[in-house]
Amino acid sequence: xxxxxxxxxxxxxxxxxxxxxxxxxxxxxxxxxxxxxxxxxxxxxxxxxxxxxxxxxxxxxxxxxxxxxxxxxxxxxxxxxxxxxxxxxxxxxxxxxxxxxxxxxxxxxxxxxxxxxxxxxxxxxxxxxxxxxxxxxxxxxxxxxxxxxxxxxxxxxxxxxxxxxxxxxxxxxxxxxxxxxxxxxxxxxxxxxxxxxxxxxxxxxxxxxxxxxxxxxxxxxxxxxxxxxxxxxxxxxxxxxxxxxxxxxxxxxxxxxxxxxxxxxxxxxxxxxxxxxxxxxxxxxxxxxxxxxxxxxxxxxxxxxxxxxxxxxxxxx
Numbered sequence: 035x036x037x038x039x040x041x042x043x044x045x046x047x048x049x050x051x052x053x054x055x056x057x058x059x060x061x062x063x064x065x066x067x068x069x070x071x072x073x074x075x076x077x078x079x080x081x082x083x084x085x086x087x088x089x090x091x092x093x094x095x096x097x098x099x100x101x102x103x104x105x106x107x108x109x110x111x112x113x114x115x116x117x118x119x120x121x122x123x124x125x126x127x128x129x130x131x132x133x134x135x136x137x138x139x140x141x142x143x144x145x146x147x148x149x150x151x152x153x154x155x156x157x158x159x160x161x162x163x164x165x166x167x168x169x170x171x172x173x174x175x176x177x178x179x180x181x182x183x184x185x186x187x188x189x190x191x192x193x194x195x196x197x198x199x200x201x202x203x204x205x206x207x208x209x210x211x212x213x214x215x216x217x218x219x220x221x222x223x224x225x226x227x228x229x230x231x232x233x234x235x236x237x238x239x240x241x242x243x244x245x246x247x248x249x250x251x252x253x254x255x256x257x258x259x260x261x262x263x264x265x266x267x268x269x270x271x272x273x274x275x276x277x278x279x280x281x282x283x284x285x286x287x288x289x290x291x292x293x294x295x296x297x298x299x300x301x302x303x304x305x306x307x308x309x310x311x312x313x314x315x316x317x318x319x320x321x322x323x324x325x326x327x328x329x330x331x332x333x334x335x336x337x338x339x340x341x342x343x344x345x346x347x348x349x350x351x
Contacts, residue, residue: 045125046221049209050118051306062119068314069112075321076101079331086334092170093159096152097324099179100281103148104317107141110134111212111313128198131213136194139215142312143186143240146289149282150244151178153251156275161258189240193233200224209302211309217302245286252279277324284316 052058079101083089114134118124126134158169193215203223210217215233219226252275259271288311325331 045127045206046131046213046218047207048118048124048126048211048213049207050115050124050211058119062116065112065119065314066116068318069108069116072108072112072314072318073105075318075325076105079321079324082331082334086337089330089334092155092175093152095175096148096155096179099182100145100148100152101321103141103145104320107138107145108313108317110137110141111309115211115313126213131208131218132194132198135197135213135215135218136190138212138313139193140187140190143189144182145186145285146241146244147182147185148179149278149285150247150251151182152278153248153282154178156278157251157255159274160255160271186240189236193236196229196232200226200229211306212313214305214309216305241286241289248282248286273329280323281320284319285312288312 050058051061080098083094083098111134114126114130155170159166162169197215197218200219200222201224202221205221205223208214208217208221216230219229219233222229255271255275259268262268262271288308
């Protein structure tokens, strides 16, 4: 299509991680296994929370949302990545690229906001336990979850609309594993400095605002825990926050390390590795962290196992 003497592309070519066939096959197998583990792990967490009434609390309501975000984020990128490992022509249509950018950007933003919401939940649980049920009532939890989903989606919709209104001309090679926003913006044949500044500012706001809320919450939490006289009481209080704090360190740690590097912005290789981290590694690790470090979840797994074992024995008889 030609508009104002500028050629607009109908598809993009993703250059991916490697052009070597043997490497691509090896990466296909590795990422396929990781994706299957990610989907199974997060779906099992959601199912476990639904089946065990002891887990019908605000903390696990937010964990359900986090698992849904993780599996959705992975699904927005990994299946297309796997298909391209085995394809000779690694093309993605203009519409599919826009959809992928929207969903990946939205889900990434939702996760950062949701982690801040979960930090507030832990703050109330540790710092005001007697009023926990009154404060973290069902209506508030629903509003906080909706706020997470809406804020990430609106931010993504704004950037996706602006980005795909840029004239791409004949540029169609994206040096990335997916339609990542900065990689797509670089293809435009007009000055994109204002777009890049807008992207960076909104990314910092969507990253740093939740991070500051998490930081403030944990300053109050640690301060409260240190005032507890009982050693066992302090241990239990730290256990309450351990899983969430580990996930926060994983998610925010990489993003902050990337964007606070002096004198440079992330290289193309760094951008690819960061995308892989958030698309595959984090969603795979999150359910493991909550399963291995959380006594309530481990107890629920044991209860479900024995229930399933008993049912199997009855059927065998």
